[in-house]
Amino acid sequence: MTNLEKYNKIFRGMFRKTDEELPALKYRGIALWDSIGHMDLMGELEETFDIRIETQDVLDFTSYEKGKEVLRRYGVEI
Secondary structure, three states: OOHHHHHHHHHHHHHOOOOOOHHHOEOOOOOOOOHHHHHHHHHHHHHHHOOOOOHHHHHHOOEHHHHHHHHHOOOOOO
């Protein structure tokens, strides 16, 4: 499974969206992506990609697309 497939699987599972809906997802743009959902997402990403996301990057992770940029900072190419 590619990193993009893993990334999409996490988003689909957590936020109950299709692959086609993922690019438009934004933090607090849907009910499931609230502050609790955000921290759950960070934990799932850390576990899946074996990284530790720093606080500033947690704050910068404001959308599905922005998340790809954040993960690149940790050597995760999506």
